[in-house]
Amino acid sequence: MPNSDSLAHAHRVNDVVRGGMLYITSDAVAHSWARCIKEHGLDPSEPRRPPVLGSTDLPTRLRRMSAVIDCARYEMTTLYQQLGDPELAVVLTDTDGVILHMVTSQEFERLAQPLGLEVGAVWSEAEVGTNGMGTCVVEAGPVVVQQADHFLSQYTGLTCSAVPIYDPAGQMTAVLDVSSRSVQPQKHLLLLLGMTARMIENRLIDMRFREAHPIHFHSRPEFVYTLHEGKLVVDDSGRILAANRSALMQLEMSHGQLRGAKLEQIFQTTLDDMLERSHRAAFHPIVTYRAHAANRFFAVARLPAGEENGGPPKLAIPTRPRLVPPPSSAALVPAARMNRLPAGPGLPAATFGDPRLVAHLATARRVIAGGTPLLLRAETGAGKEVFARAVHVAGNRSDGPFVAINCASLPDTLIEAELFGYRAGAFTGAEKGGRRGKIMQSDGGTLFLDEIGDMPLPLQARLLRVLDERMVTPLGTDETRPVDFQLISASHRNLADMVAEGTFREDLYYRLAGIELQLPPLRERTDRAEIIRNLLVAEGRSDAAVTTAAWDLLLRHPWPGNLRQLHHVLRSAVALAAGAPLGLEHFPSLGVPTAQPPASPVAPAPEAPVLPPQLAKERQSLVNLLEAQRWNVSHVAKSLGVSRNTLYRRMHKLLIPVTHSG
Numbered sequence: 001m002p003n004s005d006s007l008a009h010a011h012r013v014n015d016v017v018r019g020g021m022l023y024i025t026s027d028a029v030a031h032s033w034a035r036c037i038k039e040h041g042l043d044p045s046e047p048r049r050p051p052v053l054g055s056t057d058l059p060t061r062l063r064r065m066s067a068v069i070d071c072a073r074y075e076m077t078t079l080y081q082q083l084g085d086p087e088l089a090v091v092l093t094d095t096d097g098v099i100l101h102m103v104t105s106q107e108f109e110r111l112a113q114p115l116g117l118e119v120g121a122v123w124s125e126a127e128v129g130t131n132g133m134g135t136c137v138v139e140a141g142p143v144v145v146q147q148a149d150h151f152l153s154q155y156t157g158l159t160c161s162a163v164p165i166y167d168p169a170g171q172m173t174a175v176l177d178v179s180s181r182s183v184q185p186q187k188h189l190l191l192l193l194g195m196t197a198r199m200i201e202n203r204l205i206d207m208r209f210r211e212a213h214p215i216h217f218h219s220r221p222e223f224v225y226t227l228h229e230g231k232l233v234v235d236d237s238g239r240i241l242a243a244n245r246s247a248l249m250q251l252e253m254s255h256g257q258l259r260g261a262k263l264e265q266i267f268q269t270t271l272d273d274m275l276e277r278s279h280r281a282a283f284h285p286i287v288t289y290r291a292h293a294a295n296r297f298f299a300v301a302r303l304p305a306g307e308e309n310g311g312p313p314k315l316a317i318p319t320r321p322r323l324v325p326p327p328s329s330a331a332l333v334p335a336a337r338m339n340r341l342p343a344g345p346g347l348p349a350a351t352f353g354d355p356r357l358v359a360h361l362a363t364a365r366r367v368i369a370g371g372t373p374l375l376l377r378a379e380t381g382a383g384k385e386v387f388a389r390a391v392h393v394a395g396n397r398s399d400g401p402f403v404a405i406n407c408a409s410l411p412d413t414l415i416e417a418e419l420f421g422y423r424a425g426a427f428t429g430a431e432k433g434g435r436r437g438k439i440m441q442s443d444g445g446t447l448f449l450d451e452i453g454d455m456p457l458p459l460q461a462r463l464l465r466v467l468d469e470r471m472v473t474p475l476g477t478d479e480t481r482p483v484d485f486q487l488i489s490a491s492h493r494n495l496a497d498m499v500a501e502g503t504f505r506e507d508l509y510y511r512l513a514g515i516e517l518q519l520p521p522l523r524e525r526t527d528r529a530e531i532i533r534n535l536l537v538a539e540g541r542s543d544a545a546v547t548t549a550a551w552d553l554l555l556r557h558p559w560p561g562n563l564r565q566l567h568h569v570l571r572s573a574v575a576l577a578a579g580a581p582l583g584l585e586h587f588p589s590l591g592v593p594t595a596q597p598p599a600s601p602v603a604p605a606p607e608a609p610v611l612p613p614q615l616a617k618e619r620q621s622l623v624n625l626l627e628a629q630r631w632n633v634s635h636v637a638k639s640l641g642v643s644r645n646t647l648y649r650r651m652h653k654l655l656i657p658v659t660h661s662g
């Protein structure tokens, strides 16, 4: 029997549908109520539960939508964490209203399950009347269905806010919803949901067009690489394959108009030109103009994700606006302090002249001001710890300690003791007086966990607890101690891949990667000359003369071991040279001949054809580069940040025969 509240709700619904719009705030809800009665024949006081798809239908549907679910999963978890309320669920449905994925707490799941909030449940309007997910599908726009806006009285305890998600072809593909018991206005939430939907859409584009060149652009340079950027993906010939919503808005074009157009029909430039200029600008936005118009845009063209290795500044979570407070003027650190780290005993002054690193330092500084954990990814020896120290020094905990621990260099059993500490006699071999762990030592400062990917799984669980509770329990004790530290962790491994393989805890990954920054390897840094000079100063040879050939070699070497290798090589060269100018013969480990150079295994450089001076110069520098890399086109293409095809095209234009390439 329906109770009196439910009957009152039913009267209200019927009144509105019959013509009185007295109680209603939103047209979307009123129209939906009318549909529920007139098209679906529903009764507001009738108790209904959404049907749940069975074991054959659901897996098929999940498989079909797996790309969308994969792209949404991370963003949904992040949104859930940002909202910080265990009494809500973040829900993804397809366009039939079928729940595909849900992020919530166990408590809320228990509460919501009897109402039908579970994976596989069908929340279409036809099944359960007006509701966030089903009504959003029909409206194809953001909707809020707050409590008594629901058609069926049994759902009037719920508040649902939902936004559509579009696929790269511009078709609605899913709905993102937050369901709770909130009685608060939902405007702010709707905004966050909209941003999350855009993030998911951008990820979908990235995933589906891994083989295409992404073009990031905006009319304001500071918005490039953010959620607000326009994004186009183009094939090797510069033909547009897809665009995000911001691109459509900024260019005032539809999907239909953009798809298939060439880049030069949109901007006053070609793909090759944009790629080359982007690379020269170290992937910072370059100026370009709208074709046949004067509007100025800032753009970056990049290699396809499939071809890119390290490459341009890549925030692993590139465009999510973190809930980080904007830097107040008091919090701003003078540039000199930001970008330099003074030399210590035996340590070089850290150099951060590469624009990508400068930008990363600024981002990191802002992020840690809000206490967000920072995860660094870089090749071995690329300067993760030095970078972390620089972030610490520039932060508001710089008066506290910087405590580093390398998880790869300690046996599993010792990491635990090192991290958490132990009381006297906690285990055989323990120090007599017990030991304060690294976590406690970092209290008030920064804890740097290097090679976190090597942390054994059981310890990952303990670390997660510390991060959640901000309490440490030393081994052999029951007492917990509060601790307060900024966490910076680093790895040369891709933790997201490790999560997928099951070797790294997903929940810990999300806790560590408040923001993830990819530091460039040495061979891609534009400040190599400055680094070399500073390392020579650190080796006590600020006056060292270096021959042009040696200098050239140092600048061109690919440095697989990055800054650490460079430092070692310079140290031995200084020792070998014993005060003489550094020449090629002092760098034997780089494969440099000490006596007569052996006969070149490749053909000599081609005769230069007659070309205008500018082209001839361009040709000569490309030939030099090819020579230096023994005509390995892939290596040269990579070092220039262009695709092999682009390089071949350029060689063709400059009349460089490709017969040399192996």
Ligand SMILES: Nc1ncnc2c1ncn2[C@@H]1O[C@H](COP(=O)(O)OP(=O)(O)OP(=O)(O)O)[C@@H](O)[C@H]1O
Pocket: 348, 349, 350, 351, 352, 378, 379, 380, 381, 382, 383, 384, 385, 386, 387, 450, 451, 492, 531, 534, 563, 564, 567
């Ligand atoms: N920004 C920098 N300026 C000058 N030298 C640097 C810089 N970064 C790193 N180095 C040099 O490279 C060495 C290795 O740096 P660091 O230990 O930070 O690398 P890492 O990436 O943490 O290494 P690993 O992957 O082995 O943990 C430093 O000791 C220093 O000699």
